[in-house]
Amino acid sequence: MYNAKAYSAGSASSPLASTRISRRDPAEHDVQIEILFCGICHSDLHQVRNQWQSVMPTVYPCVPGHEIVGRVTKVGSAVNTFKPGDLAAVGCMVDADLTCPQCQAHLEQFCPNCVLTYNGPDKHLGGVTYGGYSDSIVVKDHFVLRVPPNLNLAGTAPLLCAGITTYSPLRHWGVTKGKKVGIVGLGGLGHMGVKLAHAMAAHVVAFTTSPGKKVDAQRLGADEVVISRNANEMAQHTGSFDFILDAVAAEHDINAYISLLRRDGNITMVGAPEKPLPVSVFGLIMARRSFSGSVIGGIAETQEMLDFCGSHNITADVEVIPIQKVNEAYERLLKSDVKYRFSIDMASLKSE
Numbered sequence: 001m002y003n004a005k006a007y008s009a010g011s012a013s014s015p016l017a018s019t020r021i022s023r024r025d026p027a028e029h030d031v032q033i034e035i036l037f038c039g040i041c042h043s044d045l046h047q048v049r050n051q052w053q054s055v056m057p058t059v060y061p062c063v064p065g066h067e068i069v070g071r072v073t074k075v076g077s078a079v080n081t082f083k084p085g086d087l088a089a090v091g092c093m094v095d096a097d098l099t100c101p102q103c104q105a106h107l108e109q110f111c112p113n114c115v116l117t118y119n120g121p122d123k124h125l126g127g128v129t130y131g132g133y134s135d136s137i138v139v140k141d142h143f144v145l146r147v148p149p150n151l152n153l154a155g156t157a158p159l160l161c162a163g164i165t166t167y168s169p170l171r172h173w174g175v176t177k178g179k180k181v182g183i184v185g186l187g188g189l190g191h192m193g194v195k196l197a198h199a200m201a202a203h204v205v206a207f208t209t210s211p212g213k214k215v216d217a218q219r220l221g222a223d224e225v226v227i228s229r230n231a232n233e234m235a236q237h238t239g240s241f242d243f244i245l246d247a248v249a250a251e252h253d254i255n256a257y258i259s260l261l262r263r264d265g266n267i268t269m270v271g272a273p274e275k276p277l278p279v280s281v282f283g284l285i286m287a288r289r290s291f292s293g294s295v296i297g298g299i300a301e302t303q304e305m306l307d308f309c310g311s312h313n314i315t316a317d318v319e320v321i322p323i324q325k326v327n328e329a330y331e332r333l334l335k336s337d338v339k340y341r342f343s344i345d346m347a348s349l350k351s352e
């Protein structure tokens, strides 16, 4: 065991603050990584404030962070995919049984024994896992990803959650050239959804509540932008979408989007608001539409997404911050005031 620097929250109402945590020494299948950048996902905020207590209550202290890029510092004797000095990335999962039907289908995110990067059961040290708001992490090799060498590292970190969470449902629902695709909510996830759907050659319509993001949305790759609070703008798209990806973190009117789907169209939720959303069954049955959900993506698909981003030169638009600004960043996240992902420069942790 060794000590690592980190930022943790002590309760649902306390700010994140500097701390020391224990990490395990790398075992034979482990990769130890010096963390260079970690993105701030809205899920970090939901978990730190225990907003998902009915499904996954937060254990304190909580060290969030699951959009990790860094450099390998040490590998176990059985690791042959990474060596010290290599770039490496870690997303939302750090373990799974790798034997169940979900794992065999390369869908580790659905494994009953999947261990999340933070707030998951830590079978090595006891207690819960600690995430990427830290200077180092030790992860089983299967869950460590390769970083394309051409990508900017601060902008690559958010691909590990925001990237895969939008890439996976776009692929699953067959988004290709010529499909009309809506992306709802231009935050960390949504702005990646726009970039990725554009790179898949879809006709992309971005829905935003923030008129100030309209020009940006076009620059990110949207063919059209709809201000979702304007009923007339919404009505112009009735019955026309093949697929809509909803990445909104708060309560909102999902039925307004269901009515925009064509016959057999699908809307998938990746946003995970604290409270349930009321769904109009008539909106679904009258046009055989479907409403579904998706959570991150498997490890093989995460690598596929990173390689896709490497070949299309796609990274997140980031505002790089020192870790000392993390609490301020959380407040801004609640106001939809980030373009479009905070990425923590972990060098700032050295002075703590």
Ligand SMILES: NC(=O)c1ccc[n+]([C@@H]2O[C@H](COP(=O)([O-])OP(=O)(O)OC[C@H]3O[C@@H](n4cnc5c(N)ncnc54)[C@H](OP(=O)(O)O)[C@@H]3O)[C@@H](O)[C@H]2O)c1
Pocket (backbone or CB within 6 Å): 040, 041, 042, 043, 044, 046, 161, 162, 165, 184, 185, 186, 187, 188, 189, 190, 207, 208, 209, 210, 213, 247, 248, 249, 250, 251, 252, 269, 270, 271, 272, 273, 294, 295, 296, 333, 334, 336, 337, 338, 340
């Ligand atoms: N399913 C998964 O695997 C997965 C993975 C990661 C995150 N998530 C969840 O996905 C959600 C989004 O995460 P994120 O990191 O992208 O968050 P984010 O950066 O805060 O973006 C959320 C966006 O939603 C829109 N929005 C916020 N409040 C709204 C409201 N009251 N009504 C309508 N729109 C609103 C805003 O976009 P505009 O300003 O454009 O309206 C905002 O930028 C969170 O709930 C997060 O926990 C799920």
Ligand SMILES: [Zn+2]
Pocket (backbone or CB within 6 Å): 041, 042, 043, 044, 066, 161, 162
């Ligand atoms: Zn996330």
Ligand SMILES: [Zn+2]
Pocket (backbone or CB within 6 Å): 096, 097, 098, 099, 100, 101, 102, 103, 104, 108, 111, 112, 113, 114
């Ligand atoms: Zn499994």
